Amino acid sequence: MPAEKRDMPFVLAEHQRGTQRLAAVNIAAEACGLHTGMALADARVLVPDMHIEMLDPARGAAALDKCARWLRRYTPWVGADTHPDSHGLLLDISGCAHLFGGERRMLDDMRARFNRRGITCCVAVADTIGSAWALAHYGPDSLIIAPSGHGADAVMDLPPGALRLPEDACDLCRRLGLDSVAALAAFPRTSLTRRFGPYPVMRLEQALGQAGEMLNPCVPAPEFIVRENLTQGITQLDVIASLTQNMCATLAAKLFTAGQGATRLDLVLTRADNEMQALSVRLAAPSAEADHLARLLATRLERMSRGFDAGCGVETLCLAASATANVITPQAPLTLGHKAFKAPPVAVLASLFDRLAGRLGPQVVVRPVVHASHIPEHAVGYRPVHAAPLSGEADDAGLSTATAPEPQMRPLFMLCAPEPIEVIAEIPEGAPYRFRWRRVLHEVARAQGPERISPEWWPSARRHNSLTRDYFRVEDRNGCRFWIYRDGLYGRETGRVRWFMHGMFP
Numbered sequence: 001m002p003a004e005k006r007d008m009p010f011v012l013a014e015h016q017r018g019t020q021r022l023a024a025v026n027i028a029a030e031a032c033g034l035h036t037g038m039a040l041a042d043a044r045v046l047v048p049d050m051h052i053e054m055l056d057p058a059r060g061a062a063a064l065d066k067c068a069r070w071l072r073r074y075t076p077w078v079g080a081d082t083h084p085d086s087h088g089l090l091l092d093i094s095g096c097a098h099l100f101g102g103e104r105r106m107l108d109d110m111r112a113r114f115n116r117r118g119i120t121c122c123v124a125v126a127d128t129i130g131s132a133w134a135l136a137h138y139g140p141d142s143l144i145i146a147p148s149g150h151g152a153d154a155v156m157d158l159p160p161g162a163l164r165l166p167e168d169a170c171d172l173c174r175r176l177g178l179d180s181v182a183a184l185a186a187f188p189r190t191s192l193t194r195r196f197g198p199y200p201v202m203r204l205e206q207a208l209g210q211a212g213e214m215l216n217p218c219v220p221a222p223e224f225i226v227r228e229n230l231t232q233g234i235t236q237l238d239v240i241a242s243l244t245q246n247m248c249a250t251l252a253a254k255l256f257t258a259g260q261g262a263t264r265l266d267l268v269l270t271r272a273d274n275e276m277q278a279l280s281v282r283l284a285a286p287s288a289e290a291d292h293l294a295r296l297l298a299t300r301l302e303r304m305s306r307g308f309d310a311g312c313g314v315e316t317l318c319l320a321a322s323a324t325a326n327v328i329t330p331q332a333p334l335t336l337g338h339k340a341f342k343a344p345p346v347a348v349l350a351s352l353f354d355r356l357a358g359r360l361g362p363q364v365v366v367r368p369v370v371h372a373s374h375i376p377e378h379a380v381g382y383r384p385v386h387a388a389p390l391s392g393e394a395d396d397a398g399l400s401t402a403t404a405p406e407p408q409m410r411p412l413f414m415l416c417a418p419e420p421i422e423v424i425a426e427i428p429e430g431a432p433y434r435f436r437w438r439r440v441l442h443e444v445a446r447a448q449g450p451e452r453i454s455p456e457w458w459p460s461a462r463r464h465n466s467l468t469r470d471y472f473r474v475e476d477r478n479g480c481r482f483w484i485y486r487d488g489l490y491g492r493e494t495g496r497v498r499w500f501m502h503g504m505f506p
Contacts, residue, residue, distance in 0.1 A: 009026070013054055024055070026120065074093065083164050086164075088133075107143055123144075124146070125144070128213065130207030131146065139158070157180055157181070160179075172195070181204070184200075223321075224320065224324060244297045253290075259327060261285070263324060264323035265283075270315060271312065273311055296355070303358075353386070368381070375453065411481075428491055431474070472486075482504055
């Protein structure tokens with residue numbers, strides 16, 4: 001809807017029993033006296049200039065799914081509301097609210113983002129799904145946070161319809177004079193079951209926290225999935241590895257056809273007693289090679305052999321490529337010898353990373369990545385190979401390998417921590433004449449520099465480097481080349497400068 005029409009009366013209409021009625025109204029239309037279920041002809045009489053659109057269920061479901069995907073920025077557990085007359089979403093924010101400064105701040109941020117897109121929402125937080133639903137749909141405010149442990153008390157004054165009851169149960173409540181949840185809760189459960197049936201009683205107990213209710217997250221089904229149903233259960237891991245090899249061939253064919261490569265594989269083993277065991281394998285680069293995928297799964301199965309419990313046997317195997325990326329297949333060389341095509345260096349390196357990570361663990365195999373810091377000992381960090389970019393890609397700090405210093409400006413060997421040295425140099429900013437490092441005196445024959453590195457200004461970094469550094473590349477009379485620096489500017493930052501050895505050139 002255009003921004004200039006968002007403040008105008010807007011309604012959604014649908015066909016109901018041979019007539020057109022209002023299915024939803026915005027705040028401006030509600031202020032004009034319109035409400036859901038009202039005949040469209042009557043609404044036109046009251047508000048002739050209102051904006052009308054026909055309800056499209058498919059479009060609404062797509063918009064709700066888009067909102068559910070976006071709401072995963074707050075919590076991974078986002079589920080759709082199963083009530084037939086409600087179009088909402090359920091979020092499990094347990095353990096997530098503190099990441100946004102608390103429940104109030106998280107909800108304020110959520111509503112502000114929705115409002116910027118012209119979407120009005122009512123939000124409620126409570127201990128149970130039933131009480132949160134009741135407060136969001138029937139509460140006195142559009143944002144309600146029930147205190148922990150008092151969700152049942154917050155819904156007692158609401159009408160029975162807040163319990164997600166069917167229409168016939170709501171009509172029966174009106175005829176019996178039960179105008180609140182508290183009136184229903186005062187009756188014994190057996191009496192309510194005889195009068196209303198088990199479903200309304202279940203909804204009452206769910207809202208009061210006396211019965212459990214599960215939230216089914218809107219997790220999209222994997223697009224690339226292979227399932228194997230066995231006629232009888234198997235308990236040997238080598239047989240399971242052999243079956244996964246055939247499944248990898250089928251999965252790789254699907255990936256190759258779609259031009260995709262798997263970056264994560266999930267294998268779920270379902271036993272005869274419906275107990276499931278799952279394992280996942282991450283890949284350093286997208287791959288659609290069946291042999292490589294099967295090798296990684298076989299290694300992973302071998303690692304879990306000690307703690308594997310097949311029970312009465314595994315009856316179902318499900319292999320899915322839960323994360324994929326585009327794969328550009330290289331062109332084979334046009335030669336008459338029909339030689340086997342050699343994989344590019346990046347693919348070979350990624351395959352090696354995957355095998356090492358499968359044997360040693362994903363957190364053990366790391367590679368250096370450029371970090372957003374001009375301080376040499378902080379300019380490079382180590383990350384797991386499955387989380388680090390392979391070639392020319394930007395890392396999380398926003399730097400790529402293209403921003404690294406020139407190779408000749410940095411030594412190939414750097415000390416883990418700079419070591420203090422004794423230096424004779426011209427004051428205040430001259431190059432060193434001689435220095436002593438590890439009890440060995442070096443006479444400087446040549447020196448280049450300085451390369452000045454200023455301290456990082458943000459508070460968290462000044463603990464590590466609070467003085468200016470002047471780096472020199474020096475060569476002694478024996479031809480050995482070193483990388484040393486003066487810590488602090490003489491007379492401006494300190495009255496007694498210190499020198500450090502930081503690395504050696506080949």
